[in-house]
Amino acid sequence: MRITCLHTADSNIAVFDHTARELGLTQHQFLHVSRPDLLAAAEKAGGLTEDIRQQTADVLLALSENADRVLLTCSTLGSAATLASETATVPVLRVDQALAQQAMKTAGNVVVLCAVETTLEPTQQLFTQVEKHPQAQFEIRLVTGAWEKFKQGDLAGYLQAIAAAADAQYLKGAVCVVLAQASMTGAAQLTQTGKPLTSPECGLRAALA
Template identity: 50%
Template sequence: MKTIACLHTAAGNRAVFEAACPPGATLTHTLREDLLKDAEAAGGLTDAIADRTARALEALATPGVDAVLLTCSTVGPGAARAQAAVPVLRVDAALAEEATKGGGTVVVLCAVETTVEPTRAIFAEAASRNGATLDVRLVPGAWAAFRAGDTEGYHRIVAEASDVAHAEGARAVALAQASMTGAVALAKGKKPLASPPVGLAAALAA
């Protein structure tokens, strides 16, 4: 049994990752909502917030932990600054690899504006390696629904955006944020890819 320490910036992601936890893994959860809220207030990830994220990740690399997983795409670049004795991974890095490995057109849906550029950067790296064409989209109205506590409406809006992207010819649709995972079940056409299952599998393999 391997232990994966998860750092979340949204409280609801604990249940999302527990539901996606693969056999052979046990999860611990740490919530740091301040990191995402401060990034939103600043209009994006700053060096100071990235450094705070790195320190928070390093603090989770305690004895008995086999890997640390950052589940927030907005503060994702902070993972690269963390120095730990165990692998420190971004959940969206595994998603980017999974979504782009088949080439073709990949549409990446983002709910919050602050995650667009970090998401574009990490998906562009994977798309370049795998010969995929990238289309990163912000889903209008999604984050407002999330912040208002309308989780059902949030997932419905994202699912509809996924259906549109597939209808337009996308080979794959990826959901940039773990909080969007509930949209998978609501999509009427081909299912979009969510980060928790692939991210946890990557952490387990690491």
Template identity: 55%
Template sequence: MTRIACLHTADSNAAVFDEALVTAGLTGVSLHHAVRADLLAAAERQGRLTPEIAAETVALLRGLSAGAGAVLLTCSTLGPAADDAALDSPVPVLRVDAALAAEAVEAGGRVVVLCAVETTVGPTRRLFEDAARATGATIDVRVVPQAWAAFKAGDRDRYHARVAEAADAAWAAGATRVALAQASMTGAAARLPADRRPLTSPAVGLAAAASRARTVPPKGP
């Protein structure tokens, strides 16, 4: 059995990743969910991922490695902390949007990346631009207006509707690929026709973590 520990900053993302596990067809994989919404809230107050918030996130990720085959950070704002945690972790530590970025830029062209929260823009742009160097893709990172306010108000329907509208507009303007930077945006994809659905991170991120994970021996009686 492969055990993946997920660090979320939104309670609702646990269900998103449980569903993505099925979508990805990953048998023999179990998920452990840890939620620290306060970390994203702190980054929003500061307007960025500060060294202090990053250090706390790194410590949490390293702690989650105990008993796990891999650790997956599902918050795009905190994403760079996964790279730091991976340096001396006993198991792979990944950021969920890394696999998304690789998939999005694979065909080159113009990639539009949608974000809901401002603090995600910087880490997301750096990640996607780094991935794009290998393919020549151009990266356009945008914030979806009013989406995050809807999410924080608990109105998931309006949140996903705003994201779907922005994705549809990006396709209409000639995007080669459209990607949703945050895992919480995943539900918006199903609102668009199959040939215009944006790329999302949970399933590909879990698949990447599973492919690199170490098998955790079963516990004794």
């Protein structure tokens, strides 16, 4: 199967390749396209505008012409995948859809961590829309200062800040901690009190299901 991933951070290419190997998906062909300009535009605009959504959907549609599955790995731009899927001839998926679905099957308090402010609203909408366990409740939290570390190239500091935030939520009683952005994935290996859910693992499993 040919799976094309659209990223908005170059570092996510290695994250998805590593996750694919961990899941034993080496028989599939992965192609990666990175468009950091799309996320930068959303950050500059203060969120996802209709214009950026359409622009992202057009990119996804173009990629779908030579793929069996297209995965949008950016949580800020997530709804562009929904828009593209209306006319694409192959599945166009947002990688955090499966993440939200799995998280909300949990009874109890689910805490969703975001690193960049532009992801807060799209993530809130996504988690509100998915089917929930009757006893599931969720809250979205921003890991303050983490994104600055990421943009400065301090990936180790970025992941450590997220891991510390996840541990703090587990200690407060969260039954499930979710890392909303693919770039946060490495923090799941650094936590001490629980293993957060990550979008590459959930998203790749769903793409192949």
